[in-house]
Amino acid sequence: MDFPMSNGPLPVLSNVNLSVQKGEVVVVVGPSGIGKTTLLRIIAGLLSPTNGFVRVLGKPVHEPDSSRVMVFQEPSVFPWMTVRENIKYASRIGAASSPDLSSGPVGELLDLAGLRTRLDDFPGTLSTGMRRLVELARGLAAQPKILLGDEPFYALDVYVRRSVREILLRVIEHYSPTMVLTSHDVEEALFLGDRLVVLCGRPATIREIHPVLFPRPRSRYIAYSGDFIKLRRQIEESLAPGGTA
Amino acid sequence: MRNSGGTGKIYPRVNWVLGFTAMLLVVVAWVILTEGGIVKPLYLPGPRDIIRAISDVAEELPIHIFVTLIRTLVGYGLGVSLGIGVGLLMGYSKVTKASLHGIIEAWRPIPPIALIPFFLLWFGFSFFGRILLVTLGVALIMVVATYEAMQNVPAQLSEAAKTLGARRQQVLWTVQWPAIRPELRGSLRVSLALSISLVIASEFLGAQTGLGYLINVSKVTFSTHVILLAVILLGIISGSLDYLLRCLLKRLTPWCAISEQS
Numbered sequence: 001m002d003f004p005m006s007n008g009p010l011p012v013l014s015n016v017n018l019s020v021q022k023g024e025v026v027v028v029v030g031p032s033g034i035g036k037t038t039l040l041r042i043i044a045g046l047l048s049p050t051n052g053f054v055r056v057l058g059k060p061v062h063e064p065d066s067s068r069v070m071v072f073q074e075p076s077v078f079p080w081m082t083v084r085e086n087i088k089y090a091s092r093i094g095a096a097s098s099p100d101l102s103s104g105p106v107g108e109l110l111d112l113a114g115l116r117t118r119l120d121d122f123p124g125t126l127s128t129g130m131r132r133l134v135e136l137a138r139g140l141a142a143q144p145k146i147l148l149g150d151e152p153f154y155a156l157d158v159y160v161r162r163s164v165r166e167i168l169l170r171v172i173e174h175y176s177p178t179m180v181l182t183s184h185d186v187e188e189a190l191f192l193g194d195r196l197v198v199l200c201g202r203p204a205t206i207r208e209i210h211p212v213l214f215p216r217p218r219s220r221y222i223a224y225s226g227d228f229i230k231l232r233r234q235i236e237e238s239l240a241p242g243g244t245a
Numbered sequence: 246m247r248n249s250g251g252t253g254k255i256y257p258r259v260n261w262v263l264g265f266t267a268m269l270l271v272v273v274a275w276v277i278l279t280e281g282g283i284v285k286p287l288y289l290p291g292p293r294d295i296i297r298a299i300s301d302v303a304e305e306l307p308i309h310i311f312v313t314l315i316r317t318l319v320g321y322g323l324g325v326s327l328g329i330g331v332g333l334l335m336g337y338s339k340v341t342k343a344s345l346h347g348i349i350e351a352w353r354p355i356p357p358i359a360l361i362p363f364f365l366l367w368f369g370f371s372f373f374g375r376i377l378l379v380t381l382g383v384a385l386i387m388v389v390a391t392y393e394a395m396q397n398v399p400a401q402l403s404e405a406a407k408t409l410g411a412r413r414q415q416v417l418w419t420v421q422w423p424a425i426r427p428e429l430r431g432s433l434r435v436s437l438a439l440s441i442s443l444v445i446a447s448e449f450l451g452a453q454t455g456l457g458y459l460i461n462v463s464k465v466t467f468s469t470h471v472i473l474l475a476v477i478l479l480g481i482i483s484g485s486l487d488y489l490l491r492c493l494l495k496r497l498t499p500w501c502a503i504s505e506q507s
Contacts, residue, residue, distance in 0.1 A: 045408075046407070063407075064407040065410055068408060069409055070408040074399065076402055078402065078405075079500050080498070081423075089406070089409055089419075092419075093406075093412075093415045093419060094410075095411065096410065142409050
């Protein structure tokens with residue numbers, strides 16, 4: 001993938017070969033500005049690769065559609081719609097069937113986040129963390145084949161971040177959605193992911209792929225286990241400038 | 246978190262008292278200056294002169310008010326519809342933007358009042374000519390405001406809609422149009438004031454009715470008390486229309502009222 005620049009194309013990603021299984025959560029980790037967002041935007045169909053291709057269930061990706069919903073790093077909840085209207089957006093425009101808000105992944109997320117009583121409120125009345133959960137609920141409600149999350153906990157303070165992460169973890173463990181997330185926080189990635197992809201270099205390539213074998217359901221206390229600490233240290237060392245894989 | 250309403254209850258009351266006091270001071274100063282004989286009635290008519298003016302033009306006044314109001318509302322309504330429509334098209338289609346941008350930028354700095362002689366030549370003293378003048382003046386403001394507002398819509402909102410399955414037209418109607426509404430509020434209010442000014446200016450020339458016509462004929466006979474009555478009525482009309490517009494805009498952007506409170 002190259003970005004056009006005034007002094008010629010700037011290669012961003014190179015030789016990125018990645019396959020994601022149904023029900024798998026893949027977390028792409030790497031330093032800021034390495035190309036994680038670009039990778040997700042290519043998968044979403046918002047950018048076209050200069051070389052190569054993306055396929056979802058064997059079909060090539062040419063443009064965005066509701067089979068690959070993306071949750072963005074920057075706030076993207078629609079402030080003029082209520083929480084309910086936001087969540088039902090994909091069905092309202094005819095891109096998905098009407099979501100079940102009483103059960104399933106969306107229902108569970110609404111319950112865990114305390115959003116059920118706020119369905120008719122505008123997002124402007126919610127906290128930043130709740131708004132982020134509305135975006136995740138909206139993404140899940142579109143029933144995508146794959147949910148893409150670009151730093152889904154970006155700009156949240158440490159306590160809210162932990163709480164939102166726990167809620168997402170419960171949804172992942174109960175409903176096994178297929179997800180590709182990006183993060184620069186290795187601990188967060190190890191909590192959520194089934195596989196960790198380490199993106200490094202310029203242009204960025206996949207330097208390592210780590211299967212995350214910690215059993216589910218996972219609690220925050222796995223962070224104190226020796227295996228967790230060892231794997232985390234190994235990945236952080238490879239992410240450090242001049243790190244070796 | 247919902248606003249508890251504590252500060253919200255105090256400040257509007259203080260604001261209202263301050264606004265009312267300032268207005269009262271202006272009225273008191275006017276009464277002292279005119280009724281105290283400090284300023285001659287020809288230069289600044291007093292409250293009793295205004296009452297006299299009402300009785301002088303009582304029969305024809307309702308028709309002048311009605312005509313000015315209709316010209317303003319029709320011209321403004323058409324101008325807003327045309328301006329927002331063209332602005333949305335320019336933001337939506339690069340071809341439309343490339344075609345119209347140059348014309349609009351060249352036309353925009355020209356004060357619409359400067360075109361009145363041409364409008365009189367082309368359309369005579371017709372209702373259509375006066376309305377067209379207002380429509381064009383308002384439309385030019387609204388085209389630019391709409392197009393600029395569309396450029397300011399955060400890209401991730403449109404992109405989020407696209408990945409949720411929205412087609413281009415759906416992105417326009419379900420994301421970009423509601424997203425720009427709060428930004429258009431100021432321009433809509435400015436355009437309303439401009440439309441009243443343009444109607445009055447157009448009524449100065451060749452009209453047989455309207456408050457602008459009333460001001461113009463009263464000027465000839467130095468009936469400054471009638472002129473001041475027309476000016477006061479224009480202020481009341483302008484203020485009332487602006488109030489109604491603000492109520493409408495509040496209904497069209499209910500989410501903004503909530504974020505403004507909090």
